[in-house]
Amino acid sequence: MKALRYLKPYWLFALLCPLAMILEVSMDLLQPQLMSDIINNGILGGGTLDSNLSYVVITGLKMLMFSIIGCAGGIASAAFGTTAAQKMGNDLRKDVFAKVMHLSFQQTDKFTTGSLVTRLTNDITAIQEFVSMSLRMFVRTGMQFIGGIAVILTLNVNFGIVLVISLPIQLIVLAIIMKKAAPLFGIVQKKLDKVNSVVQENVTGARVVKAFTREEYEIDRFDNANTDLMTTNLKVQKLLATLNPILMVIMNASVIAIILIGGFQVEAKNMMVGNVMAAVTYITQILMSVMMVGMMFQQVSRASASIKRVCEILDTEPVISDGENKTDCGTEGTVEFKNVSFNYPGFSGRPVLSNINLTVEKGQMVAILGATGCGKTSLVNLIPRFYDATDGEVLVDGVNVKDYSVDELRHKVSIVLQKSELFSGTVSENIRWGNSDASDEEIKRAASIAQADSFIGGFNDGYDTMISEKGASLSGGQKQRMAIARAIIKKPEILIFDDSTSALDLSTEAQLHKALRENLQGVTVIMIAQRIASVMRADKIAVLENGEICAYGTHSELMQSSDVYRDIYYSQMKNGEGENNG
Ligand SMILES: Nc1ncnc2c1ncn2[C@@H]1O[C@H](COP(=O)(O)OP(=O)(O)OP(=O)(O)O)[C@@H](O)[C@H]1O
Ligand SMILES: [Mg+2]
Numbered sequence: 001m002k003a004l005r006y007l008k009p010y011w012l013f014a015l016l017c018p019l020a021m022i023l024e025v026s027m028d029l030l031q032p033q034l035m036s037d038i039i040n041n042g043i044l045g046g047g048t049l050d051s052n053l054s055y056v057v058i059t060g061l062k063m064l065m066f067s068i069i070g071c072a073g074g075i076a077s078a079a080f081g082t083t084a085a086q087k088m089g090n091d092l093r094k095d096v097f098a099k100v101m102h103l104s105f106q107q108t109d110k111f112t113t114g115s116l117v118t119r120l121t122n123d124i125t126a127i128q129e130f131v132s133m134s135l136r137m138f139v140r141t142g143m144q145f146i147g148g149i150a151v152i153l154t155l156n157v158n159f160g161i162v163l164v165i166s167l168p169i170q171l172i173v174l175a176i177i178m179k180k181a182a183p184l185f186g187i188v189q190k191k192l193d194k195v196n197s198v199v200q201e202n203v204t205g206a207r208v209v210k211a212f213t214r215e216e217y218e219i220d221r222f223d224n225a226n227t228d229l230m231t232t233n234l235k236v237q238k239l240l241a242t243l244n245p246i247l248m249v250i251m252n253a254s255v256i257a258i259i260l261i262g263g264f265q266v267e268a269k270n271m272m273v274g275n276v277m278a279a280v281t282y283i284t285q286i287l288m289s290v291m292m293v294g295m296m297f298q299q300v301s302r303a304s305a306s307i308k309r310v311c312e313i314l315d316t317e318p319v320i321s322d323g324e325n326k327t328d329c330g331t332e333g334t335v336e337f338k339n340v341s342f343n344y345p346g347f348s349g350r351p352v353l354s355n356i357n358l359t360v361e362k363g364q365m366v367a368i369l370g371a372t373g374c375g376k377t378s379l380v381n382l383i384p385r386f387y388d389a390t391d392g393e394v395l396v397d398g399v400n401v402k403d404y405s406v407d408e409l410r411h412k413v414s415i416v417l418q419k420s421e422l423f424s425g426t427v428s429e430n431i432r433w434g435n436s437d438a439s440d441e442e443i444k445r446a447a448s449i450a451q452a453d454s455f456i457g458g459f460n461d462g463y464d465t466m467i468s469e470k471g472a473s474l475s476g477g478q479k480q481r482m483a484i485a486r487a488i489i490k491k492p493e494i495l496i497f498d499d500s501t502s503a504l505d506l507s508t509e510a511q512l513h514k515a516l517r518e519n520l521q522g523v524t525v526i527m528i529a530q531r532i533a534s535v536m537r538a539d540k541i542a543v544l545e546n547g548e549i550c551a552y553g554t555h556s557e558l559m560q561s562s563d564v565y566r567d568i569y570y571s572q573m574k575n576g577e578g579e580n581n582g
Contacts, residue, residue: 020077027070039274085132114197130303323403367535370544414492422471
């Protein structure tokens, strides 16, 4: 119940809410009593017409006053309850979001985005509703139930017979239905995850869906998930729908029983008519409160499914955590792989990387070349610890990456991901995202190194041009250059390009390389590429094949020593890709 601890700061609201509710229920409990007084003493009373009438008026006014007080209590209770629930939900959502932000890659992979979204929205809302309702309803139901029983028994002990029979029947019905419904609530949330996942994938991938005219297929897929959700929901609702009518029958039967018993008691002059009327109201309240327990139980099962799902996130410790020795080894810029092997967590079989040994000196530009799927991205992902090596060591500045604090490490290393992700905002906001302290000058400089200033200059609003969500308003190559500028402005020691120039033409790419050499002296650059033309200017080239480094050296060395490299070279030359490289 870790999630409910979030209520603690708002304990005052959480306390005032049931207190105000006690006021409301007490007033409710007084009403039938007063009503019976009116009937017994006012209407059926033995006094004169005038005195009877004034009794009715005075008691009526009393009832009105109590009901106004009760109403005030009710409003206050609702206000306190909602405040507590909303504020708590807000804090909870904030923390869960922060947690999601700190999850490691493998954990986000595991949860799936759709499910994370449901947990952040729908599940937390369910918890909020549960809190706000239970703060009020527990007290209301408890008081109505116990208070009602106490009063009805003081009216006449014989009414106890009705309670002894009807209450157990009600409870049994309730228990049977709830036992069936409880597990379904968790399933409903899971189905909702599915729906959200499909929505998520298709909204983000809308362009691909259209390009492949797969709309109908995706609509079908959504339909399936949606129908699945509906079927489960219907199952729950059908169960719950049977509950109330059955309980109502029991209640009506009880009312008739009360009237019968009351009738006999009135005949026997043990009781007055007004008291029988009051008893009818009380038995209704008592049995209603059992129905309320049913509703509360629903909410509890629903909320506990949600609480479990939210806690799953809160309890997930990032696998990638800060190292023990918070080293401070100054600025350098060397990277070293020592006998590194790697497999994705949860995947077995042939390792994605095996026995990697590679040293990159400060200020060097090292290229990694290899066929698609050979493990290039996986290799560089180990440097900022997106994943941890399964075997061997990755060293940055001579220190194992696991020994750094994650922040410190990622401060040293800047990576331009294979898929450039931009955010909605202006051009300069997107670049400044890499370093919030950067001045406008620095932004311009980073953009110009990244060969982005020319196209930014072409925009009407220049650096203030709005970029739409995920950079949809930019071309692939423009997006890549924005992402490069964002990485440069971070002023890292180590700059990694994961196939980040794939969308650039060769001459722009050559200019980028030249600018990097001139402006970022001392910065270590690791550059992944598939085109020979992109890598031949590098100081050293590592050729990766099936997760192993099969050749290492300069372009001319590799041309002599490596068959694989030569093969790639000639195949690309033949296709004309290597033309006009400098
Ligand atoms: N998150 C992941 N979980 C499981 N396996 C993965 C994951 N990412 C990649 N792989 C697998 O690891 C292998 C290497 O992938 P990687 O992304 O490193 O290749 P790459 O050389 O960067 O390819 P490309 O040039 O196409 O980007 C592939 O076989 C891929 O299926
Ligand atoms: Mg890759």
